[in-house]
Amino acid sequence: MILRAVLLVVFLLPGLPALAQAVAIRSGEHADFSRLVFEVPAGVSWSLGRGAEGYLLEFDDPDLDFTFAGVFDLIPRTRLTAIALDAPGRLSLGVAEDVHAEAFTLRPGLVVLDLRNGPAPADSPFEAPLQAQAPQQAEPRRTAQPPVPKVRLPMDAGRMRPAPVIGRFLPPTPPSATVAAPADPRVAAARSELAKQIGRAAAQGLLEPADIRRAREDDDPPPDPAPPETAEDDPGPEPALPGLADRPNMHVETSIDRGFGPQASGRTQSALGDPCFPDSYFDLSGWLGEDPPAALIAAGRSALLNMRDAPDPAGAQALVRSYLALGFGAEARAVIDTVALDSAPAPVWREMGAILDEGRAENPDLFDGQLSCPSRAALWATLARPDIPSTTEVDEAAVIRSFSELPLHLRRHLGPTLAERFLAAGDTAAATRVRNAVARAGEMTQSGDLTLVEARLDLSHGQIETAEARIDEVLAEGGLSSPQALVLRLETELDAGQAPAADALALAEALAFERRGTALGTQLLALSIRGHGANGNFQTAFGMLMHNGLESDGVLVSDLVRALARDGRDADLLREAFSGVLTRPDIAIADNARLAVADRLLTLGFPARAAEIVSDIPPRGTPQERQVRARLALAIGQPGQAMQYLSGLDSPQADILRAEAARALGDLATAARYYGAAGDTERQAALAWRDRNWQTVRTAGPDDQRGYADLREETPAGAFDPAAAPSLSGARSLLDGSSAMRARLADLLAPPANR
Numbered sequence: 001m002i003l004r005a006v007l008l009v010v011f012l013l014p015g016l017p018a019l020a021q022a023v024a025i026r027s028g029e030h031a032d033f034s035r036l037v038f039e040v041p042a043g044v045s046w047s048l049g050r051g052a053e054g055y056l057l058e059f060d061d062p063d064l065d066f067t068f069a070g071v072f073d074l075i076p077r078t079r080l081t082a083i084a085l086d087a088p089g090r091l092s093l094g095v096a097e098d099v100h101a102e103a104f105t106l107r108p109g110l111v112v113l114d115l116r117n118g119p120a121p122a123d124s125p126f127e128a129p130l131q132a133q134a135p136q137q138a139e140p141r142r143t144a145q146p147p148v149p150k151v152r153l154p155m156d157a158g159r160m161r162p163a164p165v166i167g168r169f170l171p172p173t174p175p176s177a178t179v180a181a182p183a184d185p186r187v188a189a190a191r192s193e194l195a196k197q198i199g200r201a202a203a204q205g206l207l208e209p210a211d212i213r214r215a216r217e218d219d220d221p222p223p224d225p226a227p228p229e230t231a232e233d234d235p236g237p238e239p240a241l242p243g244l245a246d247r248p249n250m251h252v253e254t255s256i257d258r259g260f261g262p263q264a265s266g267r268t269q270s271a272l273g274d275p276c277f278p279d280s281y282f283d284l285s286g287w288l289g290e291d292p293p294a295a296l297i298a299a300g301r302s303a304l305l306n307m308r309d310a311p312d313p314a315g316a317q318a319l320v321r322s323y324l325a326l327g328f329g330a331e332a333r334a335v336i337d338t339v340a341l342d343s344a345p346a347p348v349w350r351e352m353g354a355i356l357d358e359g360r361a362e363n364p365d366l367f368d369g370q371l372s373c374p375s376r377a378a379l380w381a382t383l384a385r386p387d388i389p390s391t392t393e394v395d396e397a398a399v400i401r402s403f404s405e406l407p408l409h410l411r412r413h414l415g416p417t418l419a420e421r422f423l424a425a426g427d428t429a430a431a432t433r434v435r436n437a438v439a440r441a442g443e444m445t446q447s448g449d450l451t452l453v454e455a456r457l458d459l460s461h462g463q464i465e466t467a468e469a470r471i472d473e474v475l476a477e478g479g480l481s482s483p484q485a486l487v488l489r490l491e492t493e494l495d496a497g498q499a500p501a502a503d504a505l506a507l508a509e510a511l512a513f514e515r516r517g518t519a520l521g522t523q524l525l526a527l528s529i530r531g532h533g534a535n536g537n538f539q540t541a542f543g544m545l546m547h548n549g550l551e552s553d554g555v556l557v558s559d560l561v562r563a564l565a566r567d568g569r570d571a572d573l574l575r576e577a578f579s580g581v582l583t584r585p586d587i588a589i590a591d592n593a594r595l596a597v598a599d600r601l602l603t604l605g606f607p608a609r610a611a612e613i614v615s616d617i618p619p620r621g622t623p624q625e626r627q628v629r630a631r632l633a634l635a636i637g638q639p640g641q642a643m644q645y646l647s648g649l650d651s652p653q654a655d656i657l658r659a660e661a662a663r664a665l666g667d668l669a670t671a672a673r674y675y676g677a678a679g680d681t682e683r684q685a686a687l688a689w690r691d692r693n694w695q696t697v698r699t700a701g702p703d704d705q706r707g708y709a710d711l712r713e714e715t716p717a718g719a720f721d722p723a724a725a726p727s728l729s730g731a732r733s734l735l736d737g738s739s740a741m742r743a744r745l746a747d748l749l750a751p752p753a754n755r
Helices: 185-203 213-218 255-260 284-288 293-302 313-326 329-338 346-358 377-384 396-404 408-424 428-439 448-460 464-477 482-495 502-514 519-534 538-547 554-567 570-578 591-604 607-613 623-635 639-645 652-664 668-677 681-690 694-700 703-714 728-749
Strands: 002-004 021-029 033-039 046-050 054-059 064-067 080-087 090-095 099-107 110-117 208-210
Touching (some): 033 080, 046 099, 054 099, 090 110, 284 313, 293 313, 313 329, 313 346, 329 346, 346 377, 346 408, 377 396, 377 408, 396 408, 396 428, 408 448, 428 448, 448 482, 464 482, 482 519, 519 538, 554 570, 570 591, 607 623, 623 639, 623 652, 652 668, 668 681
Antiparallel strands (some): 002 208, 021 033, 046 054, 054 090, 099 110
16 A cells, blocks of 8 residues: 545536546544545535434535445454445444544545544533534634534644554565564664654545555556675675764655644744644743842742732742742742643643752653754753663753853752663763863852762773762762762672772661661662672672562562572572571562572472472573573483473584483493583593593593503504504514503503502
């Protein structure tokens, strides 16, 4: 199926009878409604009402010729079950239970009918029988009878994202005979966006689906494909143009969007066409003015009520703007909630207040689509979520520009948070620019939070000593940023595999108790537990874990169990395996952590307990699982099953297990070969000696065994043929060789001290 625009031209010649007007019906499926679009001649009136099977849609022109082919190509029969011509100019629409219809005229000649889930509104004019209804004109009405339903435009209204299109547009591309290069994710994103926007155009009645199979039959057959180029002739992908590598480079817009979209109101658009919030919503520098804070708040509070002591919306907005400009987020939200401010920017201002107080929005979805806006909205959309989505483009220039124009006290307050967002996303360059935008005002902007941002930047550039000096500086001051500094210190040391100092862990526990019940307190407590594990104090670590109720933290518990299996003492491992955390069924421990413990238990000689620990792990076929289960099979005397677990694994550990399984099966030659593949030449030579594989002994055995193997090859005994005629010289050579071999065997059998 392809989409083609349909142009309906009607020629009416004087004196000739009117021809039947063809009416194409377009359909589109959305999340909560199904849509039908009828393109009729301008001036045709219509009426919608209840009928025997559902609804009746009647036009006042009986000569209209309706085309029903393709109505159900893009919509299922979940809401609209049937459509047919009931009488000239009148359609019968069968609908499912608990589905109601609404209709409106989008523009003269374009009638839209929506089938929505749920009961019809109480004031719906379309629920009465059709005969009792007056026809509804296609032209805009000037009276209030009958009432006009609310218009739902089929384009983005405000910040509403278009619903996804359901259905096929193009036949699938046949698979290529050659191996295709990996698909560019930007191409897939562009294809998805284009399909979504094409669906919007179809829902707006601008496009219709057309079957191209018949057209293909008339086309000439395609020419034979050219032979693939060789690797020498292939110049490779063309280099991307500067500045275009990370942008979608695509914008889709319809004529209806141009008439009703953001351009009509002077608003900007994001890179994907989403309407951006106006810059006037975020003019904090302009709201601050030249007055001192006390005078600014006093003026706003005096204008909060009018002469009748009722809330004045204009005064409330002025007070909210003043609070936001001063950085008082809680006060701004209190005013919005108290006076029930319902102006357009009020929801945005409320989330800005949450960002100022909490470092993130309460409802970050409000800023969907704003990250790539070339305006101030991009800054607040970046701050709204705790992390920048990796799949979303950010207009970094707009963010930095908007941040730089903030008042100094807000730059100092929001700068560390914004820099942390960019650092977490891996964009150290943007974080550096944020830091510079704060530091430009001089030493008065320096704070503990900003120093920690600088420390993180140093760490990202490998300047460990400089970063540690900055962290020590913040810790020595003992200010409000000292807990975050300790978090950064412990994270850095644990990520580097270093055991934190005992005093650092004691400070972390004290600060965690002081901030108990908060996210920072829980983070400090978890880091102190990990630190005790890194120091080998697993009994203390697991005791703190249980005492503070963190056994539900599956990531923390699993990390600690893995560290125990890797570095813990045998006594610690056996305690947790037989009477500790591994015996509690209510604790969620990751499968790879349980497998690591089972592997360690097998080394210590406890196969029964190892089998119990991995008994409830679903088979996933990971290399770690297969090797552990192979070791367990060997421990319980099932070498054949161990070989099956190891099938297809290619690693030295797997070869060692294969060798042990082959040895248990009595196949010494195979066992020696696998030991050699794993690089264990000592055990390879030992098995080759037992198997009398002298060639392997000569290449991999110790010196004394290798000398014996060489002597066997050099003496005439190795080439003696009993069927040949005997000779005196041959017999003498055999006797001499036999004496030398007996001497070599005597040396091998002698105690090491006598050699």
